[in-house]
Amino acid sequence: MNVAPLSGRPLACLKTSVRRARQQKAFLCRSMATGSQGRASPSSLPDYNFYQLKDQKTKKLRSAFAVYTPPTVKTNPTTITIVNKPPKPAKRTPEPKLPGLIAPPSDPLPILHASQIARMDPTGARTALFAKTKQGVRVGDVLMVTHRRGGEPFAGVCISIRRAGIDTAILLRNHLSKVGVEMWFKVYNKNVAGIEIIKRARRRARRARLTYLRKPKHDVGSVSDLVFAWKKTRKVFNTKSSPASSKTAKGAKAAKKK
Amino acid sequence: MPPRLPARSWRQPPLRPFLSPSSQSTTALLRPLLPLTTTRGVKYGWSTLPKRAKPTRFNQVTAGIPAPSTGPAAALKRRERTTPIRTGVLAIKKGMTAFMGKSGARIPCTVLQLDRVQVVANKTRDRNGYWAVQVGLGERAADNVGAPMLGYFEAKGLSPKKKLAEFKVRSKDGLLPVGVQLLPDWFHVGQCVDVRGHARGMGFAGGMKRHGFSGQEASHGNSKNHRTIGTVGPSQGGGSRVYPGKKMPGRMGGQRVTMQNLPVLMVDNELGIVVVKGCVAGPKNSVVMVQDAVKKPPPPAEFVGMTRQVLDERFPDAFEALEAARERHLELKKWRKDKRIEMLLSGENVAESHEVVL
CATH class of the missing domain: 2.40.30.10 (Translation factors)
Structure with missing residues (x-):
């Protein structure tokens, strides 16, 4: 204790005694919950709490174990980087020391889907076309899909939309030479060059999947005449017209044509 | 009841009376109490061969005999090629x-x-x-x-x-x-x-679901056997029995x-x-x-080396943390064994007792 300035500051001796009391407080007032906190432990020892095992009948403490609680770093990925090649060890920068355990998000699939969709559909046209909005495609609409691998574009009634992120697919039904034909198309596949709305359903279908259209009673039949009429309005029969000037659905305009 | 023999008659005469007194004091006194068993060794005849103390010596590498094809070492050697070099x-x-x-x-x-x-x-x-x-x-x-x-x-x-x-x-x-x-x-x-x-x-699945059998036909006189597996083996030429391992209905998955x-x-x-x-x-x-x-x-050796290096960089003090945790565990184990863990939790005489434990 510093006694020199006692004459100048008579209450200064209180400071040291209070300081000592503050140090002792940690030892004197230790409850069960904080029993492990203040103890001198090696710096490399992670934090822990005591888990108490109690006797089921007497409710008395039977034993206690240290349960370690390592610091957990939650990742918050917004964009993900897709690694296409194994990393090269020669040009590597040293990794930083991790502050604790890295806890990834519990549901990675939506983030993965979002990143894949951003890669496969940078303009957002395909996403907008099948969004659950008024402008979006609904079951019952007549669609036409142009395939990149050549061949005639396939048109048909959309029977179902299977929404599965990047794997979203549509099922079209048509009659070719009086035989019912159904085709699945992956919306975000690069092979699907374009999707056009030929005709919208008159009213909203009250089913998610119009499987009843397969029954003869409800079958729409061939949609070739609808396609013909649509082509006429778009003036596709004119040899010099450009498809970009045509008036079609909002999303279909942006859909890529080969 | 026949008369009992006196206790001293159970005593046997000392077997080796000419031993030194020091060894006699312990072994010779205990010997009458121990059961009589024949000790190992050749008590008769003679041989010029060295003692066969260790029968496993015949299987040594130096004996010119090939390494054993069974046993732990052989098993590890056998599985070496199909064991990955790093953990999953x-x-x-x-x-x-x-x-x-x-x-x-x-x-x-x-x-x-x-x-x-x-x-x-x-x-x-x-x-x-x-x-x-x-x-x-x-x-x-x-x-x-x-x-x-x-x-x-x-x-x-x-x-x-x-x-x-x-x-x-x-x-x-x-x-x-x-x-x-x-x-x-x-x-x-x-x-x-x-x-x-x-x-x-x-659950219990039939042959069609479990093994992909094709089932039986719908008509042509078939009666109530459309999904059954049919015959399970050849007749007299094949021994009139069902071969072991025959695919049959049963628990699937x-x-x-x-x-x-x-x-x-x-x-x-x-x-x-x-x-x-x-x-x-x-x-x-x-x-x-x-x-x-x-x-x-x-995976290529440089990639494996890199992943190890990355681990060391990310967790440089893993070893120290493990050692500290082990020491702490031993301390706490002693507290638990001495039934004093309650004291530790409530903080009574922590400083004093802590030193005693250490």
Whole structure:
């Protein structure tokens, strides 16, 4: 204790005694919950709490174990980087020391889907076309899909939309030479060059999947005449017209044509 | 009742009366009490051969006899080629999706997530008879863990894990420091992995579902046997019996299924995912084991070295933490054994008792 300035500051001796009391407080007032906190432990020892095992009948403490609680770093990925090649060890920068355990998000699939969709559909046209909005495609609409691998574009009634992120697919039904034909198309596949709305359903279908259209009673039949009429309005029969000037659905305009 | 012999008559005469008095004092006095058993050794005849003290000496390498083809060492040697050089990881199957290529290719894939995967222990040849790494996944609340496992994790300095599994490795080079976290970059894109999972249980299934039998025809006189398996073996020429291993109806699924040589399409540390091509057994949120493919060449040595280096850089003081946790565990173990753990928790005489323990 510093006694020199006692004459100048008579209450200064209180400071040291209070300081000592503050140090002792940690030892004197230790409850069960904080029993492990203040103890001198090696710096490399992670934090822990005591888990108490109690006797089921007497409710008395039977034993206690240290349960370690390592610091957990939650990742918050917004964009993900897709690694296409194994990393090269020669040009590597040293990794930083991790502050604790890295806890990834519990549901990675939506983030993965979002990143894949951003890669496969940078303009957002395909996403907008099948969004659950008024402008979006609904079951019952007549669609036409142009395939990149050549061949005639396939048109048909959309029977179902299977929404599965990047794997979203549509099922079209048509009659070719009086035989019912159904085709699945992956919306975000690069092979699907374009999707056009030929005709919208008159009213909203009250089913998610119009499987009843397969029954003869409800079958729409061939949609070739609808396609013909649509082509006429778009003036596709004119040899010099450009498809970009045509008036079609909002999303279909942006859909890529080969 | 016949008269009993006096107790002194049970005493036997000393066998070796000319021994030194010091040895006589202990052995000779005890000898009458011990049961009479013949001691090992040749008591008669003679031989010029050296003593056959150690029968295993015939199997020594120096004896010119080939190394034994059975036993632990031979088993390890036999499995050397099919044991991966480094450990695998535990992962959670998060579901299937597709990987769309720029050229229009669509690859069905499975998303596996590594949730706080840590090395928990190492199994060594000396102690356990084989080399392996014990890996833990996720986290488990302490009240769902029994006392023995609480002590186990206390000694490791880790929080209780949801799932533990062992991955055998080829040699001690495959062992890892305890406590380090394995992230998806443990694998690289393009390599092949084996994924083990537990298939869904289907219950008792018939031959058509379980083994893909084609069943029987619908008509032509068939009566109530459309999905039965039909005949189960040849007649008299084949011995008039059902051969062992005949595929029959029975319990289907609910067993471990290994999908071999699945290419890794993507790894991402932020999401904690490894995306592999194709399907993996088991429902969503089931735990699977992912390890380097056995039937493909191992990852390049520089990649393996790099992953080890990355672990050391990310967790430089894993060894110190483990040692500190072990010491603490021994202390606490003593407290528990002395029934003084309550004192420790309530903080009575902590400083004093602490020194005593140390």
